Amino acid sequence: METNIKKVVLAYSGGLDTSIIIPWLKENYNNCEVIAVAADVGQGAELAGLEEKAKKTGASKLYIADLKKAFVEEYIWPTLKAGAVYENKYLLGTSFARPLIGKRLVEIAEAEGADAICHGCTGKGNDQVRFELAIKAFAPTMKIIAPWREWSIKSRDEEIDYAQAHNIPLNITRETNYSKDKNLWHLSHEGLDLEDPSNEPQYNKPGFLELGVSPEQAPDKPTYITLTFEKGIPVALNGSRLCGVDMIAQLNKLGGENGIGITDIVENRLVGMKSRGVYETPGGAILYHAHNKLEELCLDRDTYHYKQGVGLKFAELVYFGQWFTPLREALSAFVDSTQQTVTGEVKLKLYKGNIIDAGVSSPYSLYDEDIATFSEDEVYNQADAAGFINLFGLPIQVQAMKKQKK
Template sequence: MEQKIKKVVLAYSGGLDTSIIIPWLKENYDNCEVIAVAADVGQGSELSGLEEKAKKTGASKLYIADLKKSFVEDYIWPTLQAGAVYENKYLLGTSFARPLIGKRLVEIAKAEGADAICHGCTGKGNDQVRFELAIKAFAPDMKIIAPWRVWDIKSRDEEIDYAEAHNIPLKITRETNYSKDKNLWHLSHEGMDLEDPANEPQYNKEGFLELGVSPEQAPDEPAYVTIHFEKGIPVALDGQKLCGVDMVAKLNEIGGANGIGIADIVENRLVGMKSRGVYETPGGAILYHAHNKLEEICLDKSTYHYKQQVAIKFAELVYDGLWFTPLREALTAFVDSTQQTVTGDVKLKLYKGNIIDAGVTSPYSLYDEDIATFSEDEVYNQADSAGFINLFGLPVKVQAMKKQKWAEKE
């Protein structure tokens, strides 16, 4: 804090952390100018009233950057095409939003001639890494201020104390003090009772789930959706063409109403600790399921299996904030090449939290009913399998024969 800072660009959400950071920056950096930047990645009503709030607490201006289209097309779709899921459950909703936001922060900081960029991420979390790696990728010499690593505040309760002392309005109370992150793709919940993995999440408590309902509260009748993909990208829902933003929003609505996409995870954070959270990703869960179903019939065995390995690494890169790296770009190039024939329609049945396959078709399907049939056919000679098994099983047979000889010598 000894650095001379005249102008700071702050990643601003209006939540607890960033609400108190504006006055804190002005107190600790000689009344520096604070420019707040709110990235619109689909959090909806959370953006209402932000400009007034930011200025009242000391910001000179607020940018609201509409990043929804880029978020879907440049970050969500490539990750979906890769089939990247972190530790089998997490659909990376926060992870791939941060590089996009970080890049925009740099653009605004350069345009404003700012001396530093500030974020409200804690020193325990992953987001500090994601933001700062994005900043380094586009402004390697930019100063970064991370209050949680230097201030005397030690908890969210103390943050609320600070806010109350400075007359800063908050949307939360000490009783509803979950740490949440919301965007077009998902909503995360962390903290409070969720910090103990032995506690069942309060799915049926009013106000806990925001993107949908629990499976128990879902309708007794199933809902059907048909998604059309072109080269691995969803472009139409039930016959209606939709842009990416509308596609995700509509599937969130349908999936949420049917209790889809709720995940309770104890994940391994990049910084070394385990962390427990609940994620709501109704539309994302549907799209991942549908995309994988289409790949089942469109990709050959070797590509399908190898791509599953790539998906694990891709997810790690996204989770760890390494979006703007040569390896991520190279893996995306590989994924793009696999998606050239991933075109077709997937029909799904949604019922009380379950996604059930209800049919898949593609003009590039590798499935051949004439070959796979149990009925009589003229395209597959079953006698050929004997020679195949003899050659394929030769290593097993040789090893067994050698073991017999070795046993006889003993």
Template sequence: MGKIKKVVLAYSGGLDTSIIIPWLKENYDNCEVIAVAADVGQGKELSGLEEKAKKTGASKLYIEDLTKEFVEDCIWPTLKAGAKYENMYLLGTAFARPVIAKRIVEIALAEGADAICHGCTGKGNDQVRFELTIKHFAPHMQIIAPWRTWELKSRDEEIDYAEAHNVPLNITRETNYSKDKNLWHLSHEGLDLEDPANEPKYDEILEMGVSPEQAPDKPTYVTISFEKGVPVAVDGEKLSAVDIVKKLNQLGGENGIGLLDMVENRLVGMKSRGVYETPGGAILYYAHDALETLTLDRDTQHYKQQQVAGQFADLVYFGKWYTPLREALSAFVDSTQETVTGDVKLKLYKGNIINAGMTSPYSLYDEEIATFGEDEVYNQMDSQGFINLFGLPITVKAIKDGKGKK
């Protein structure tokens, strides 16, 4: 298929990338394959990968710990933006790809590789996310995407290929969900989930927590502290960015928080059904949104919600992390976060996140103005003139239309 002597493969050890190693060696004249596994918090999935990669033909395996960079450089900016794709999805898979692809390019350049290979399907979003990042950092690098060219047409055929080439797998045909796991989330796709009419088998598939029905009958209270929009402490204890997510994953998972079942619009045009677990992320988004209601003025809050959050989410979902617009939006978001400092107390109960109080040194809430009791600072008669002017266009239009005439 071409004179490729050395390929760097984005390697997870899952079904796709496990069989890609022997496939590359078969189809590219026994080329050298260097596997790169990115640690973005997927835990035990990384155990035994080096032995597996080498047994299936890789010359070496890099395991790169990118967890801190993932949280601080990708998750926090997206959280501060309030970005949710289609107002629901917390972008767990999407914003992990830029940091992974960036490191793969760095290794490929250092190794003098001829090409970078990934295992993304031609139907998915990840092919775009990986390749746009590669184009940003190494525009002349050749990209190999086997799903676009090989003879395999399904995950069943991939399993057949693996068995024929003695590639060990940790799945069966019956449990062959397509999953993506990192510190932030776990996604589930495929099998019975391909029919939106089927209720997810939560008691069988959940890994980061329990279903709301299985959660405790007693609520859990948690307080999250923010400084300039960034989470810095849980229940008064200062923690690293990674440990904050881990702690809230634990609390959220135990209380059935952060389950999402949605049909989303993929970038490539089709609709896709996914089930997501994002326990800690759901808590952080809720807390951050709540704190902004206390600390942002109305115009900034509304503009950010209506014009920035959705656009930012689209850029992340579409793989456009390393673009001038995303960077410009992040600069705007950072300016809005100067006063997003304070504590948010939440009650977690059977899948629900409930406000339990919040405070901020930059609070714009004035109890004396807002009170239903007697006050000395607000003249209620002022509202009459305000309404007359605010409603003047409505009044003029109604008069011109002859409304209200006897």
């Protein structure tokens, strides 16, 4: 281990990994000073008691950085506007929180004069890439310490052994040792029985779901909501204007109560392997559905279709930790230009895990009832379609005629 590391800033959650990293750093890096940084991205009660715990395990201080507003406005909304979904299911809850946290770690490390930044991500996961690319974007020469790539510990069971040997209190047992990540957008579950994709997740098991209930346990009566968007950003719920943080909190409650936004995914990690996880994203699922519904009404066909491809690439960049890149910034500029008319109201019915469309309106609607009607109209001459079809189908017709001659 390097002996010139005197001060380390640690991304600290108080979970299993980061709880044992503090004493491990002091043991292996010449009793260096460890400054813990907990990013408040809406995990709520998980932040309680962190300062005492961090200091008891050897940290000199703990920063709690309130990043909720920036998380919503600078990361969630741009991704929502892009319609970015990774592999058709994942709404990127962990992915877009990491660049924000990484940037804040650099700011604190520079203010503290730290020699290194440390994270608790495993060598098998995506988060090590997301954190480290963010650090490289703002402190390209900063030393990065990743204990999972250095220590002899091989499993979460061995981590628990280490914690017990060092008298580090834990809020989990070996039987409830799911790997979880929670923020105001989502909650992820990995590990234990979920590692076998043939196992059905225990949605009805007490304590498994935290943001809501399973569809079976949801009420028999539907809940109607109306969301108002301005230029692609949700600004009001049922007529009441809300800041982004409160908007997501209220939709998480309403969606969770109705069994919305529970997703079981086998996803392709950046590092090459597949992993299985269960994600709870009740508010996010509602917002993505509503935003897409409004775009159906307000975007012209070519823009709408092209933007779907942009959304796929945007999701990949976010998932791969490439937030602070010229391409992501350029794609965001394109997305913003498409959102100038994405303004209006979307009414939805939430019922037992389903999000059901119940009406949409916009002052920028491109839907014209006079043209689309099945009744008599004086706008559209149906006879014009014959000439259009002849020209549109000409390449097919020519090819068929050539085949007949042969």
